[in-house]
Each structure stands twice: as structure tokens, then as C-alpha cells.
Amino acid sequence: MNETSSNLLKATNRQIAWRLMPLLVLVYVLGQLDRVNVSFAALTMNRDLGFSDAVYGFGASLFFLGYLFFQLPANVMLERFGARRLIATIMLIWGLVSAATALVTNASQFYGVRLLLGVAESGLYPGIMLYITYWFARENRAMAVALFMLSVPIAGVLGSPLSGWIMQQFDSSAGLAGWQWLFLLEGLPCSLLALVVLFLLTDRPEQAQWLTAEQKQALGDQLAAELSDQTPTTSTKQRIRIAVNSASVWWLCLINFFYTGALVGALYWLPKAVARAGEQLGEAAIGWHVGLPYLAFALSSLVWSWHSDRNNERFWHPFIGMLTTAMALFLLATNLSLLQTDLAITLFMLGIGAGFATFWALTTTLLSPEIAAIGIALINIAGSLGSFVGIALSGQAITATGQPGAGFLLLGTLTVIAVVLMLVGRSALIKDNRGLELPAQ
Numbered sequence: 001m002n003e004t005s006s007n008l009l010k011a012t013n014r015q016i017a018w019r020l021m022p023l024l025v026l027v028y029v030l031g032q033l034d035r036v037n038v039s040f041a042a043l044t045m046n047r048d049l050g051f052s053d054a055v056y057g058f059g060a061s062l063f064f065l066g067y068l069f070f071q072l073p074a075n076v077m078l079e080r081f082g083a084r085r086l087i088a089t090i091m092l093i094w095g096l097v098s099a100a101t102a103l104v105t106n107a108s109q110f111y112g113v114r115l116l117l118g119v120a121e122s123g124l125y126p127g128i129m130l131y132i133t134y135w136f137a138r139e140n141r142a143m144a145v146a147l148f149m150l151s152v153p154i155a156g157v158l159g160s161p162l163s164g165w166i167m168q169q170f171d172s173s174a175g176l177a178g179w180q181w182l183f184l185l186e187g188l189p190c191s192l193l194a195l196v197v198l199f200l201l202t203d204r205p206e207q208a209q210w211l212t213a214e215q216k217q218a219l220g221d222q223l224a225a226e227l228s229d230q231t232p233t234t235s236t237k238q239r240i241r242i243a244v245n246s247a248s249v250w251w252l253c254l255i256n257f258f259y260t261g262a263l264v265g266a267l268y269w270l271p272k273a274v275a276r277a278g279e280q281l282g283e284a285a286i287g288w289h290v291g292l293p294y295l296a297f298a299l300s301s302l303v304w305s306w307h308s309d310r311n312n313e314r315f316w317h318p319f320i321g322m323l324t325t326a327m328a329l330f331l332l333a334t335n336l337s338l339l340q341t342d343l344a345i346t347l348f349m350l351g352i353g354a355g356f357a358t359f360w361a362l363t364t365t366l367l368s369p370e371i372a373a374i375g376i377a378l379i380n381i382a383g384s385l386g387s388f389v390g391i392a393l394s395g396q397a398i399t400a401t402g403q404p405g406a407g408f409l410l411l412g413t414l415t416v417i418a419v420v421l422m423l424v425g426r427s428a429l430i431k432d433n434r435g436l437e438l439p440a441q
Contacts, residue, residue: 005218012215013140019210020135021144023200024128025151027091030190031124032155033163034098034117035063037186039268040163041101041179043275043283048177051107053407057395059110060268064388066118068381077123083131086123088198094120095190102180102187134204137222146302153301153353156294162186164271164287178283243371243378251425252363252375253382259322259359259418261386262411263352265394266329269407270345273332276404277341289338293346300353305361314362315426321355322419329412333405390414 038045042056051059077086097116104110128148136144166185167178176184202208205219243249274289275281281289300321308317328348336344367375394407 008214008218009222012211012219013136015211015215016135016205016219017144017147020201021147023197024131024148025154027087027193027197028124028128028148028151029155029159030091030186030193031094031121032152033159033186034094034190035121036155036267037098037159037163037182038101038114039271040160040167040283040287041182043179043271043286044167044171044177045179048179049105049107049110051110052395052399053404054395054399055107055110057268057398057407058392059107059114060395061388061391062111062114063118063121064264064384064391066115066120067122068118068384068388070119070122073122082203083127083134084198084201084203087127087131087201088194090120090124090127091194091197092191094124095187095192095194098187098190099184100187102176102183131201134223135219137219137226149301150298153294153298156297157291159186160271160291160294161284161287164283164285164290167283169284239371239374243374246367246371246375248366249371249375249378251421252366252379255418255421255425256359256379256383257386257389258414258421259325259355259386260383261388261390262329262414262418263325263348263356264383264387265390265411265414266332266348266408268391269394269398269404272404273341273345273408274338277336278338281338289342290345293342293349295349296346297349297353300350301357304354305357308358308361314358314365315422317358318355318362319419319422321351321353321358322415322422324351325355326412326415326419327351329408329415333409333412335405386414 038056038060042051042060045051046053046056081089094117097113097120101110101113101117104113129145132141132144132148163182163186166182169178170176170181170185171178173181202210205211205223206216208216211219270290271286274286278285278289304317304321308314325348328344328351331344332341332348363376363379364372390411394410397406397410398404400406
């Protein structure tokens with residue numbers, strides 16, 4: 001590729017990123033809000049509706065059960081209808097379902113809307129990942145995904161204070177409780193944004209009127225050349241069989257089951273941890289105490305991933321992140337002051353930012369290209385199942401003991417299991433499918 005073509009592609013990629021990524025980030029920020037705002041609603045919803053922590057935990061976890069079982073049908077629909085239309089449809093439905101949570105009056109209704117919300121959102125993440133592949137070649141895709149994943153800490157930093165403020169500011173307005181307003185004001189905008197997505201996103205580069213003919217040609221040639229290099233040498237059935245029989249895949253599935261189950265489970269109890277330590281705090285203040293530590297998540301994710309890449313080290317980086325997560329969860333299981341709770345939550349965010357990002361770097365290192373797509377799907381499914389189990393079991397633990405710390409103690413134990421699996425598996429799986437050796441340092 002000559003210098004002129006290279007410069008043209010760089011300019012084109014920058015233009016595409018500025019055009020598409022802000023809207024995609026906004027979409028996923030709203031998705032994250034509607035996924036976890038129930039943790040703030042629980043501060044008063046549980047009391048108003050007579051929910052125990054076990055009922056809340058099971059209901060919150062059902063999101064991941066719906067998400068788990070409908071990922072495959074969602075992926076099939078992606079291929080048939082296209083990412084743009086599916087993303088818009090998903091947003092329309094999930095916004096209405098999330099808003100409908102304001103109308104629940106009993107546990108059965110709560111269970112139903114949470115399950116439906118998981119079903120509705122199951123295609124969002126894979127839909128956006130597929131959409132990114134339409135626009136960014138492999139050499140630029142990692143940065144596009146990194147920009148997109150900034151939506152998680154953005155949702156935490158901005159969404160947590162917003163959720164708390166809505167609950168406190170709108171409580172008793174028009175005869176509705178603060179938690180009801182929370183679901184309405186964070187759910188309905190998603191349905192409205194669906195129309196914006198439908199009209200502003202462009203399905204494919206060749207349809208983009210905001211690109212010149214030269215830009216379309218250069219990008220099209222780059223993507224076409226990449227696709228020609230990715231022709232599979234084995235059938236889908238063979239790749240599935242190889243993935244299912246891979247010890248590396250099962251090892252990573254087990255680690256992701258326990259670790260993701262622990263970290264996602266903890267996210268749904270953080271507002272209660274702050275409320276326990278600061279009984280005088282209102283919902284708006286609780287939102288800030290939960291939201292600001294997400295800055296540590298963003299910082300550790302970026303810095304620790306950069307350090308892992310720079311040193312080409314893929315084992316000890318996620319191991320240290322998981323160990324830090326476990327320490328934070330065991331601290332949250334004890335009776336802490338408000339300042340100590342803030343520090344423990346910050347340590348937790350540092351741990352999951354470091355551990356989660358570099359775990360996926362380890363995953364892509366271990367899995368051969370032949371089974372990468374299938375292996376990643378299986379590992380992701382294991383994480384969704386772990387999230388369901390982690391939230392539900394921690395709620396049962398809190399109800400059974402009457403102690404909020406019991407839930408964090410259980411989740412810390414799950415993280416320790418993931419840490420032990422890392423150590424045990426490393427000695428047994430020092431080489432992956434391709435014979436790639438993990439660094440010994």
C-alpha cells in the first residue's frame with residue numbers, strides 16, 4: 001500500500017469513528033443504565049413492594065438468564081435483518097420493558113420484566129460488535145472496540161449519580177415513587193433514541209453518502225482483502241467439536257463463570273453497601289459514592305491493558321486483577337465506615353478493570369484462530385450464567401443471614417475459586433492449541 005492510500009485510509013477511519021462511535025457509545029450507556037439501575041431502585045422499591053433481598057437478587061439475576069438463552073437467536077436475526085435495524089428494534093423494545101418495571105406490584109411481575117429485559121437486550125452487544133466489523137478493518141478494530149467499551153465506566157460515573165438524583169428529586173411526584181420515576185425516565189429515552197439510530201446509522205460503507213467515492217473504494221478494498229484471508233479451512237461442525245474438546249476453552253469458561261459471576265453480582269449490591277455505611281445519605285449522594293469509583297475502573301483497564309501489551313504478558317496481569325477484586329470483596333463483607341467503603345469500592349473497581357480486560361487478552365492468546373469465535377461465544381455464555389448465579393446466590397445469602405456482608409463474602413469466595421483455577425490451570429495448560437507458550441515470568 002502506497003503512502004497516499006495509507007493516508008486516505010487513516011483519514012477515513014478517523015471520520016468513521018467520529019461519525020459512528022459517539023452514537024454507539026450512547027446506545028450502550030443507556031443499555032448499561034437500564035441493566036443496573038434496579039440496584040438503585042432496590043433502595044426503596046424492596047421496602048415499598050415487600051421484597052426480601054432474596055427476591056430482589058433472583059429477580060435482578062433473571063436478566064442474565066434471558067440474555068443467556070436468547071443470544072443465539074439474536075445472532076441469527078443479526079444475519080437476516082442487519083445490525084442497524086436490529087439495534088433500533090432492540091432499543092425500542094428494551095426501553096418499553098424497562099419503563100414497564102415502574103408498574104410492577106409483586107415478585108412475579110418483577111421476575112417477568114427482568115427476564116424480558118434480558119431477552120430484549122441479548123442481541124445488543126453482538127449486534128454492535130458485528131456492526132463494527134462492517135466499518136473497521138482488523139488493524140483498526142481493537143481501538144474501535146476500546147472506544148466503544150468506554151461506555152461501561154461512562155455509564156457508571158454519570159449513570160449512578162443520575163439514578164440517585166432521579167429517585168430523590170422525583171419521589172412522590174404525580175403520585176409515583178422515586179424508583180418508579182427512575183425506570184420511566186431512564187427507559188423511555190431508549191425507545192426514542194431507537195428512531196435516531198434507525199435514521200442516523202448507515203448499514204454499510206458503500207451506502208454512506210458522507211464518504212467520498214475514493215474513501216468507499218479504499219475501505220471496501222481493505223475489508224474485502226481481509227475477508228479473503230479469513231476463509232475457514234475446516235467446517236463449522238469440525239470447529240465446534242474442536243472447541244468443545246479443548247481443555248483451554250473449558251478452563252477459561254470455568255474462570256469466567258466464577259469471576260464474572262462475582263464481579264457482576266457485586267455491582268448489584270454496591271448501593272446497599274454505601275447505604276449501610278452511610279445511613280444518613282440520600283439516594284443522590286449514594287449515587288456519587290458508587291459512581292465516582294468507576295473512574296478507577298477506566299484508568300486500570302486502560303493502563304493495565306497497555307502494560308500487558310507492552311510486556312507481552314497474558315497470565316499474571318489478569319491474575320493480579322482477580323486477586324485485587326477478591327481482596328476488595330472481602331473488605332466489603334466487613335463493617336466499614338463510609339470512607340472505608342469508598343476505598344473498598346475503589347479497590348474493587350481497580351481490580352475488575354485490570355482483571356476483566358486482561359482476561360480477554362489471555363483468552364484471545366490461548367485460543368487458536370480456528371476455534372476463536374466459537375470458544376469466545378462459549379466463554380461469554382459461561383460468564384452470563386455465572387452472573388445469574390452470583391446475583392441470585394448473594395441475595396439468598398443476605399436473606400438467610402440478615403447480614404449484607406454475607407453476599408460480598410460469598411462473591412469474594414467465588415473470586416478466590418477463579419484465582420485458584422488460574423493457578424491450577426496454568427500448570428496444566430502451559431501450551432494452547434497452537435503450542436503457544438505462556439510467558440514464564
